Amino acid sequence: MDTFVTRTWKRKLDPTGVKGKDAGSGSEQGERNTEDEGGLEKRLQSCSGLVEDDTEFTEPLPWKKIEAEGLDCDYTLLFHRLQADSHFQQLEKEVEYFSGDLAKVQVFGKFHNIPRKQATYGDPGLNYSFSGVKLMARPWTPVLEIIRDQITKATGHTFNFVLVNRYKDGNDHIGEHQDDERELDPTCPIAAVSFGVVRDLVFRHQEARGKNAARKIEPVKVALQHGSLLLMNWPTNVNWYHSLPVRKKVLTPRISLTFRRVIKRHKSQK
Numbered sequence: 277m278d279t280f281v282t283r284t285w286k287r288k289l290d291p292t293g294v295k296g297k298d299a300g301s302g303s304e305q306g307e308r309n310t311e312d313e314g315g316l317e318k319r320l321q322s323c324s325g326l327v328e329d330d331t332e333f334t335e336p337l338p339w340k341k342i343e344a345e346g347l348d349c350d351y352t353l354l355f356h357r358l359q360a361d362s363h364f365q366q367l368e369k370e371v372e373y374f375s376g377d378l379a380k381v382q383v384f385g386k387f388h389n390i391p392r393k394q395a396t397y398g399d400p401g402l403n404y405s406f407s408g409v410k411l412m413a414r415p416w417t418p419v420l421e422i423i424r425d426q427i428t429k430a431t432g433h434t435f436n437f438v439l440v441n442r443y444k445d446g447n448d449h450i451g452e453h454q455d456d457e458r459e460l461d462p463t464c465p466i467a468a469v470s471f472g473v474v475r476d477l478v479f480r481h482q483e484a485r486g487k488n489a490a491r492k493i494e495p496v497k498v499a500l501q502h503g504s505l506l507l508m509n510w511p512t513n514v515n516w517y518h519s520l521p522v523r524k525k526v527l528t529p530r531i532s533l534t535f536r537r538v539i540k541r542h543k544s545q546k
């Protein structure tokens with residue numbers, strides 16, 4: 277059985293617009309609010325097409341806390357369906373995916389074609405090493421800037437880099453990995469936004485991986501809805517791996533945007 281421990285709370289926005297390290301964790305900032313549970317459920321249903329309701333959402337957003345040992349995530353529906361549809365269509369027009377060597381991944385020293393499409397965008401001069409490949413940021417496109425700024429407004433965090441993954445159908449996937457590269461600012465969560473078909477993101481504790489796992493810890497599964505935002509807070513990526521497994525029955529695409537804050541280093545520090 278998958279475990280999915282949730283609490284719902286309202287995030288108080290930092291009036292400065294920037295939530296730093298000293299601003300406290302989400303759960304410290306938030307307060308429990310049971311009324312929000314219904315609102316979020318309604319929005320979740322709305323996004324899965326069960327309820328016809330395209331009303332604008334009011335601030336503050338209802339957040340769900342997802343917790344397990346050493347795992348701390350926050351989940352919400354940031355975009356209502358029409359806005360999510362429009363962002364999806366605009367991303368399809370604007371994002372240019374890598375090809376050739378940049379569309380390959382290194383596994384045990386060998387290069388393989390990645391089972392999805394990938395692109396990176398961000399502030400000038402930024403790059404990010406992922407699975408043995410150094411990815412240069414292209415300049416932000418208009419829709420990526422709009423989405424980035426909407427996430428900053430909702431969370432108080434600023435981001436200078438985004439990794440875009442496009443899964444054409446349920447055969448496309450991403451294997452288990454940790455986003456723990458040293459160039460990532462650990463005080464800033466990784467903000468994962470989803471557009472398109474619902475896919476499961478599965479977290480597995482590092483001590484519970486493989487046949488000879490040292491411990492038995494249940495995986496945590498999150499069904500990422502169209503228009504949703506998942507914040508992976510520290511220390512999630514220190515203790516847990518995550519993956520987007522194959523789902524043979526899924527026939528339609530999904531685009532994920534993982535916004536990050538990359539620490540800019542001087543040449544002498546590299």
Ligand SMILES: O=C(O)CCC(=O)C(=O)O
Nearest residue numbers: 439441455468520532534
């Ligand atoms: O598709 C997703 O939501 C997961 C993407 C991911 O694991 C990553 O960007 O590191």
